[in-house]
Amino acid sequence: MSRHWVLGEFASSDALVAALKDLRAKGFEQLDAHTPFPVEETFEALGLKRSKLPLLALGAGLGGAGFAYVAQWFANAVDYPLDVGGRPLHSVPMNLPITFELGVLSAALTVFGALMVLFGFPHVTHPVFDVESFRSASVDGFWASVAVDAEDAPKVEAALRELGARQVSVVAEGAR
Amino acid sequence: MTPPVLPRFEGGQRARVLSAALGVVGLAATALGAFRDVREALAGYLFGFTYWLGLCLGALLLLAIFHAAKARWPVVLRRALEVTAATAPLFLLLFVPLALGLRHLYPWVEPSADLGEHTRHVLEHRRPYNNVPFFLARAVLYFLIWGGVSHLLHRWSVRQDSTGDVRWTLWQRRLGGGALPALALTFSFMTLDWMMSLEATWQSTVYAVHVFSGAFVGALALMIIAGTATRDTQHFGRLLSPGHYHRLGTLLFAFVCFWAYIAYSQFMLMWVAALPEEVGWYRVRMGDGWGTLSLALVLGHFVLPFALLLSRELKSRPRVLGAVALWLLAMHAVDVAWLLFPSLYPGQVFIPWTAFTAWVGVGGLSVAAALWLARGTYPVPVGDPYLVHSLQVRPP
Numbered sequence: 294m295s296r297h298w299v300l301g302e303f304a305s306s307d308a309l310v311a312a313l314k315d316l317r318a319k320g321f322e323q324l325d326a327h328t329p330f331p332v333e334e335t336f337e338a339l340g341l342k343r344s345k346l347p348l349l350a351l352g353a354g355l356g357g358a359g360f361a362y363v364a365q366w367f368a369n370a371v372d373y374p375l376d377v378g379g380r381p382l383h384s385v386p387m388n389l390p391i392t393f394e395l396g397v398l399s400a401a402l403t404v405f406g407a408l409m410v411l412f413g414f415p416h417v418t419h420p421v422f423d424v425e426s427f428r429s430a431s432v433d434g435f436w437a438s439v440a441v442d443a444e445d446a447p448k449v450e451a452a453l454r455e456l457g458a459r460q461v462s463v464v465a466e467g468a469r
Numbered sequence: 470m471t472p473p474v475l476p477r478f479e480g481g482q483r484a485r486v487l488s489a490a491l492g493v494v495g496l497a498a499t500a501l502g503a504f505r506d507v508r509e510a511l512a513g514y515l516f517g518f519t520y521w522l523g524l525c526l527g528a529l530l531l532l533a534i535f536h537a538a539k540a541r542w543p544v545v546l547r548r549a550l551e552v553t554a555a556t557a558p559l560f561l562l563l564f565v566p567l568a569l570g571l572r573h574l575y576p577w578v579e580p581s582a583d584l585g586e587h588t589r590h591v592l593e594h595r596r597p598y599n600n601v602p603f604f605l606a607r608a609v610l611y612f613l614i615w616g617g618v619s620h621l622l623h624r625w626s627v628r629q630d631s632t633g634d635v636r637w638t639l640w641q642r643r644l645g646g647g648a649l650p651a652l653a654l655t656f657s658f659m660t661l662d663w664m665m666s667l668e669a670t671w672q673s674t675v676y677a678v679h680v681f682s683g684a685f686v687g688a689l690a691l692m693i694i695a696g697t698a699t700r701d702t703q704h705f706g707r708l709l710s711p712g713h714y715h716r717l718g719t720l721l722f723a724f725v726c727f728w729a730y731i732a733y734s735q736f737m738l739m740w741v742a743a744l745p746e747e748v749g750w751y752r753v754r755m756g757d758g759w760g761t762l763s764l765a766l767v768l769g770h771f772v773l774p775f776a777l778l779l780s781r782e783l784k785s786r787p788r789v790l791g792a793v794a795l796w797l798l799a800m801h802a803v804d805v806a807w808l809l810f811p812s813l814y815p816g817q818v819f820i821p822w823t824a825f826t827a828w829v830g831v832g833g834l835s836v837a838a839a840l841w842l843a844r845g846t847y848p849v850p851v852g853d854p855y856l857v858h859s860l861q862v863r864p865p
Binding site: 333380386389390 | 740863
């Protein structure tokens with residue numbers, strides 16, 4: 294069964310926000326909004342959950358930092374101890390820069406990679422861009438999109454029209 | 470619809486009188502302490518003086534940087550920064566007790582015999598720079614520059630309130646940006662003269678940056694607190710939006726990190742080199758008593774605020790951010806104490822009680838001075854062409 298996206302264009306951000314709230318009240322969950330500029334009210338209207346990304350970044354950062362510290366400790370104090378002017382083999386202050394750097398690097402790379410996965414990386418475009426009139430989302434159109442199964446599409450279409458959408462299109466997931 | 474009218478700042482008289490009274494009482498108590506032990510009283514006074522002067526100069530630097538960057542979002546904060554910075558001349562007056570008691574604090578004034586031959590030789594070598602007349606002449610120069618720049622920035626801004634002439638914006642930007650090198654240099658030399666020269670021979674090229682980063686954190690925290698404290702009044706706190714707090718919080722976060730970076734890099738370089746003339750400073754601070762203070766500083770001035778300020782929501786919430794700012798203002802006092810007192814009392818863990826009275830004394834007077842400068846003017850620069858832009862700032 295293929296996924297369908299039902300798109301509806303609204304004339305103003307207020308109409309879009311009202312429509313999104315109404316759609317959610319009707320039980321549609323997979324909503325999205327496409328606007329020419331950030332509309333803060335849509336964040337709330339979409340009922341977005343907290344992103345998992347910060348937690349992932351924290352985990353990766355701590356993991357990287359821990360690995361860096363253990364690696365330095367193992368190399369300098371256990372595997373290949375080298376006495377340099379009587380300095381301690383396991384020296385905490387000297388291990389901190391690398392620990393910090395690898396922590397930051399791991400967190401940054403993880404965010405980069407995770408974003409790629411979440412964006413659906415090997416695909417570089419989305420079926421909604423096949424709709425010619427969807428270009429107005431970058432100019433003056435406020436679009437709501439609802440992802441549904443094929444048989445529900447007509448229901449959403451009707452709901453969008455009822456809410457005052459200027460135009461409604463349905464896109465099917467195909468070879469993208 | 471008529472737009473709401475922003476009133477001039479007429480209140481604050483009670484707060485002004487109260488803080489001035491506190492200031493006088495604090496300074497009087499510190500002066501009484503001088504009858505018991507002059508050095509103790511001066512040591513405490515130096516702490517109070519450098520703490521509040523740091524906040525004043527931090528505000529001046531922040532103001533100059535905003536002008537240099539042609540920043541538009543902080544316009545609503547500018548009057549608060551201007552009155553804080555314009556208290557600089559007060560500190561010239563407050564500098565007099567230190568100037569009179571130099572020999573009690575600084576080892577280079579009259580090197581005593583028990584410093585050892587090598588140290589006395591080094592101090593003799595530095596005599597052309599570190600001597601009382603040149604020291605005082607430099608101090609006067611610093612105050613001339615700080616007082617001049619902060620006074621002009623404040624006056625031009627107030628003039629613009631009535632005329633709305635764009636020329637004043639241009640002048641402020643030229644002066645703010647143009648004065649930055651002079652401000653940076655005078656700030657650096659001030660820290661070397663008044664704080665680092667408490668040590669007979671120890672020196673660090675990053676000392677001034679350490680003091681600056683601490684003072685900058687303090688000035689940012691002060692602005693956040695001033696905003697949250699006036700949130701329910703008709704003054705500038707009411708005009709601050711979550712967007713302003715988010716930006717201030719982000720700057721606070723950045724400079725907490727910068728402070729830690731500077732403090733750590735100085736420590737790491739000295740620790741790894743382990744040169745006898747350098748490590749003494751840290752041996753004292755990592756010893757039994759002062760070591761506890763050092764640890765408190767690492768945890769309280771970096772680890773805790775770092776973890777808290779990571780949160781995006783926290784930074785947009787005035788009340789919570791205000792609490793973090795208050796905490797950092799207290800930690801800044803620990804930082805200044807950590808820099809000064811182990812140098813003054815290396816052999817023992819000791820903070821004179823005059824440190825508290827002088828902190829209240831100098832603080833009371835400088836807060837009163839800032840409120841006095843603010844009286845009768847608008848709480849935000851109403852004539853600034855970018856005020857509207859600043860009022861529309863939202864969280865990114």
